[in-house]
Amino acid sequence: MNVLLVYPEFPDTFWSFKHALKFVRKKAALPPLGLLTIASMLPEAWHRKLVDLNVSQLKAKDLIWADMVFVSAMAVQQKSAKEVIDRCQNAGITIVAGGPLFTAGYEQFPGVQHFVLNEAEITLPLFLEDLKTGSPRKIYTTEAFPDITGTPEPQWELLDIKKYASMAIQFSRGCPYQCDFCNITALLGHKIRTKTSAQIIRELEGLRKLGWKGTLFFVDDNFIAHKSYLKKELLPQLIAWRKANSVTTPYYTECSINLADDPELMDLMVQAGFNQVFIGIETPDDFALNACGKQHNTSRDLIHNIKLIQHAGLEVMGGFIVGFDSDTPSIFSKQIEFIQKSGIVTAMVGILQALPGTKLYERMKIEGRLLNNLSGDNADGTTNIMPIMDPRLLRKGYMKMMLYLYTPKNYYQRIRTLLKEYKVPEINNSFRISQFMAFARSVVLLGFVGQERLQYWGMLIWTIVNHRRALPLAITLAIYGHHFRKVSQLYIRKEDSLANPI
Numbered sequence: 347m348n349v350l351l352v353y354p355e356f357p358d359t360f361w362s363f364k365h366a367l368k369f370v371r372k373k374a375a376l377p378p379l380g381l382l383t384i385a386s387m388l389p390e391a392w393h394r395k396l397v398d399l400n401v402s403q404l405k406a407k408d409l410i411w412a413d414m415v416f417v418s419a420m421a422v423q424q425k426s427a428k429e430v431i432d433r434c435q436n437a438g439i440t441i442v443a444g445g446p447l448f449t450a451g452y453e454q455f456p457g458v459q460h461f462v463l464n465e466a467e468i469t470l471p472l473f474l475e476d477l478k479t480g481s482p483r484k485i486y487t488t489e490a491f492p493d494i495t496g497t498p499e500p501q502w503e504l505l506d507i508k509k510y511a512s513m514a515i516q517f518s519r520g521c522p523y524q525c526d527f528c529n530i531t532a533l534l535g536h537k538i539r540t541k542t543s544a545q546i547i548r549e550l551e552g553l554r555k556l557g558w559k560g561t562l563f564f565v566d567d568n569f570i571a572h573k574s575y576l577k578k579e580l581l582p583q584l585i586a587w588r589k590a591n592s593v594t595t596p597y598y599t600e601c602s603i604n605l606a607d608d609p610e611l612m613d614l615m616v617q618a619g620f621n622q623v624f625i626g627i628e629t630p631d632d633f634a635l636n637a638c639g640k641q642h643n644t645s646r647d648l649i650h651n652i653k654l655i656q657h658a659g660l661e662v663m664g665g666f667i668v669g670f671d672s673d674t675p676s677i678f679s680k681q682i683e684f685i686q687k688s689g690i691v692t693a694m695v696g697i698l699q700a701l702p703g704t705k706l707y708e709r710m711k712i713e714g715r716l717l718n719n720l721s722g723d724n725a726d727g728t729t730n731i732m733p734i735m736d737p738r739l740l741r742k743g744y745m746k747m748m749l750y751l752y753t754p755k756n757y758y759q760r761i762r763t764l765l766k767e768y769k770v771p772e773i774n775n776s777f778r779i780s781q782f783m784a785f786a787r788s789v790v791l792l793g794f795v796g797q798e799r800l801q802y803w804g805m806l807i808w809t810i811v812n813h814r815r816a817l818p819l820a821i822t823l824a825i826y827g828h829h830f831r832k833v834s835q836l837y838i839r840k841e842d843s844l845a846n847p848i
Contacts, residue, residue, distance in 0.1 A: 350412035353378035354426035373401035382500035418445035421722025467492035532703030598622035606651035669698035689763035754798030
């Protein structure tokens with residue numbers, strides 16, 4: 347059996363980093379971790395080939411070679427996924443699909459012969475067994491959640507790792523919280539399931555042997571959900587492994603704001619190589635937080651918590667939402683003030699969306715407020731909800747908010763606010779020529795060509811004088827800002843075209 351594993355293309359989004367990747371001559375921010383793991387679960391005798399449309403093209407010869415195509419995608423990749431399915435269907439190739447996009451709405455893809463949904467540790471073996479006997483079913487699904495201590499290592503050798511800016515591994519699945527807008531628990535449950543420390547070390551060792559020295563994303567839903575396990579086992583073993591092998595690879599992950607309550611955990615994470623965390627802040631309004639089930643963000647000084655995390659040596663990236671039922675037009679200025687004061691440079695702001703499988707989705711359906719236009723992009727200024735606020739005011743306020751946050755003056759001010767609080771971790775990263783080239787390109791494109799010329803040079807000089815060790819971070823954030831402005835402008839142009847059709 348020749349199996350082609352195809353990962354559809356991401357559009358130009360907040361997290362695609364397409365405009366920033368050009369500075370480091372990379373094609374994609376992250377590899378298709380799910381498909382790489384699926385590849386390890388297939389029969390040994392099968393031949394595998396990976397085509398990630400974010401770094402290469404799907405060629406006719408690939409389709410001629412393949413007996414079967416496996417497609418996995420997230421909602422934001424739906425347009426590309428449909429194009430892939432159409433090409434495979436026209437070529438007469440059997441298609442097997444799985445991942446969040448298909449688990450949430452497989453009915454929208456009639457051209458797919460087999461759906462292997464939910465977590466593949468359970469459903470893929472069932473499909474493979476039926477395939478062996480010649481009687482594969484259309485749909486394989488489960489409400490159970492597997493023990494992931496038996497999950498195999500991803501097949502990294504299928505990748506051309508030089509084309510990626512970062513690698514990814516997964517330590518845990520599931521989230522204990524009850525946020526009504528989040529589909530993580532619908533897909534992966536509330537119970538936290540973790541891999542063993544030995545598994546994580548093996549995966550990291552596999553990447554190290556391939557020569558990977560760049561950043562690495564722990565793609566957990568909430569990395570710190572099992573704090574005692576982290577502090578007693580995983581982090582101490584990570585620290586020991588890094589020291590024994592002289593590893594300087596920086597890590598980043600996702601977690602909840604209560605990280606700020608545990609100085610010991612933050613210190614261990616920094617020692618283990620972590621220097622960034624993404625946290626869902628959502629809104630500074632406690633009423634909205636309580637209403638959406640995010641009580642763990644309430645009754646605390648969020649700005650103070652963020653600064654505690656920054657001071658520990660972890661840059662905070664943040665997710666924010668506008669369009670809650672309790673929001674009034676004043677929410678936009680409140681969000682701007684909060685984000686600017688917090689020093690959260692990478693601030694992803696979106697309008698509330700109702701994802702299939704969530705409590706919010708069911709409530710919107712019952713209330714007759716569900717619209718049929720879910721883009722899958724949680725920061726493109728669209729929503730599939732009929733909001734309580736006037737929709738025109740919501741869209742207008744959102745666009746003004748994005749323009750303010752990513753205007754060079756305000757964006758670079760957040761970089762300074764962060765660097766005043768941020769404790770640069772003592773990680774002796776080896777110098778790489780790619781870093782120098784990225785800096786050189788930033789000098790040309792941002793320092794001489796870009797609209798932020800004055801802010802760029804002012805930031806560099808200020809950082810050299812006041813926080814010299816943070817200069818690599820400052821340059822990286824300047825490059826990110828270039829991407830965020832491009833994406834914001836793209837969304838605004840789309841909004842203008844909708845408001846003023848030709």
